Amino acid sequence: MNVLVVNCGSSSLKFQLINSETEAVAAKGLCERIGIDGRLVYQPAGGEKEVTEAAMPTHTEAIKMVLDALVNPSTGVLKSLDEVEAIGHRVLHGGAKISDSCIINDEVISVIEECCDLGPLHNPANLMGIRACMDLMPGKPNVAVFDTAFHQTMPEKAYMYAIPYEYYDKYKVRKYGFHGTSHRFVSKETIKFLGLDPENSKVIVAHLGNGSSISAVVNGKCVDTSMGLTPLEGLVMGTRSGDLDPAVLDFVCKKENIDVTEMVNILNKKSGLLGLSKGLSSDFRDLSEAADNGNADAQRAIDCLCYRIIKYIGSYAAAMNGVDAIAFTGGIGENASLVRETVVNGLSYLGVTLDEEANKTRGENKVISTPDSKVTVAIVPTNEELAICQETAALVQK
Ligand code: AMP
Numbered sequence: 001m002n003v004l005v006v007n008c009g010s011s012s013l014k015f016q017l018i019n020s021e022t023e024a025v026a027a028k029g030l031c032e033r034i035g036i037d038g039r040l041v042y043q044p045a046g047g048e049k050e051v052t053e054a055a056m057p058t059h060t061e062a063i064k065m066v067l068d069a070l071v072n073p074s075t076g077v078l079k080s081l082d083e084v085e086a087i088g089h090r091v092l093h094g095g096a097k098i099s100d101s102c103i104i105n106d107e108v109i110s111v112i113e114e115c116c117d118l119g120p121l122h123n124p125a126n127l128m129g130i131r132a133c134m135d136l137m138p139g140k141p142n143v144a145v146f147d148t149a150f151h152q153t154m155p156e157k158a159y160m161y162a163i164p165y166e167y168y169d170k171y172k173v174r175k176y177g178f179h180g181t182s183h184r185f186v187s188k189e190t191i192k193f194l195g196l197d198p199e200n201s202k203v204i205v206a207h208l209g210n211g212s213s214i215s216a217v218v219n220g221k222c223v224d225t226s227m228g229l230t231p232l233e234g235l236v237m238g239t240r241s242g243d244l245d246p247a248v249l250d251f252v253c254k255k256e257n258i259d260v261t262e263m264v265n266i267l268n269k270k271s272g273l274l275g276l277s278k279g280l281s282s283d284f285r286d287l288s289e290a291a292d293n294g295n296a297d298a299q300r301a302i303d304c305l306c307y308r309i310i311k312y313i314g315s316y317a318a319a320m321n322g323v324d325a326i327a328f329t330g331g332i333g334e335n336a337s338l339v340r341e342t343v344v345n346g347l348s349y350l351g352v353t354l355d356e357e358a359n360k361t362r363g364e365n366k367v368i369s370t371p372d373s374k375v376t377v378a379i380v381p382t383n384e385e386l387a388i389c390q391e392t393a394a395l396v397q398k
Pocket of ligand 1: 210211284285286
């Protein structure tokens with residue numbers, strides 16, 4: 001089945017056309033600067049990247065340009081749009097009502113609308129992408145794959161914040177978790193790849209990229225995760241602070257004479273690796289190179305990143321009362337052997353030992369612990385687009 005996978009941000013739209021049986025990507029690309037001016041980058045499999053500048057006032061024009069590119073007689077990969085059999089949309093927030101991917105109908109659209117205040121940047125953009133596809137390809141099934149859905153199995157004790165209960169009652173303030181598509185895909189792959197018993201397994205997935213999160217997965221079901229009401233909680237990320245004492249907000253706001261909205265923006269956009277490195281970079285590769293050249297600011301950022309990961313893995317091993325496997329994924333998790341080495345060495349009390357040679361691997365399924373390690377550690381690359389394609393095809397073929 002040919003599935004068009006669509007991932008809309010506030011001013012961008014990424015897409016891939018994937019065959020769900022062969023897993024082959026026929027074409028991929030992105031639209032940028034939607035609502036500003038507009039730029040389409042399109043690449044057919046085995047072909048050159050094409051860049052087209054054209055006005056894209058809304059996501060509807062952007063999707064229209066993508067569809068035109070897919071059926072373009074010279075560089076397109078489809079004879080007609082009839083060959084697109086389903087559309088899979090990445091949707092950020094499904095709140096507490098949605099615990100799985102679903103075929104989009106009026107009810108699902110209302111839930112995505114209701115969750116706009118929980119995901120103010122993404123949910124409205126996701127809705128625009130959905131509506132555009134419905135308009136331009138009427139009658140085709142559209143599926144929503146939610147970033148929050150996989151985490152809906154968390155027990156109350158894991159998702160509640162210890163604040164007055166009325167905020168949960170009135171506003172549904174709680175931990176939701178994100179990157180769920182990746183955590184679901186990687187935890188499943190880890191169980192399969194390592195031959196674990198799906199009904200008797202404890203897995204920790206460390207998704208480490210520009211945004212990072214960790215999940216604890218028992219028998220294939222998420223029991224805890226590091227991101228919260230929003231993606232700001234948890235690990236040290238590229239530009240997000242992750243965990244901190246909430247009183248820091250009031251303290252800095254008063255000192256700097258700024259309001260809480262501005263402070264939250266600083267915690268989202270100017271903190272994490274970027275903040276810790278005194279503005280040097282939010283990108284791990286830049287920091288790693290700088291640290292190798294003796295830059296203490298870069299080293300501080302890397303030390304804080306690794307330390308927080310070690311603490312979270314330890315706390316999830318405790319929360320699950322044991323752990324069988326730890327999987328590293330995401331741009332940093334799949335590629336940065338230094339981070340994996342530092343983290344694994346910090347977990348020696350769990351009986352984890354690193355195979356240094358295997359740890360040199362990048363970007364493929366690989367066990368990186370020694371055969372006698374009490375916990376198996378592996379690199380398991382994520383593929384969110386393929387996961388969305390598979391979930392879409394499974395629902396449509398039901
Ligand atoms: P993601 O958000 O999953 O695309 O991951 C982005 C992060 O992965 C950035 O901090 C990159 O510096 C980091 N990254 C990507 N490739 C590498 C690599 N080869 N070695 C180290 N870090 C990498």
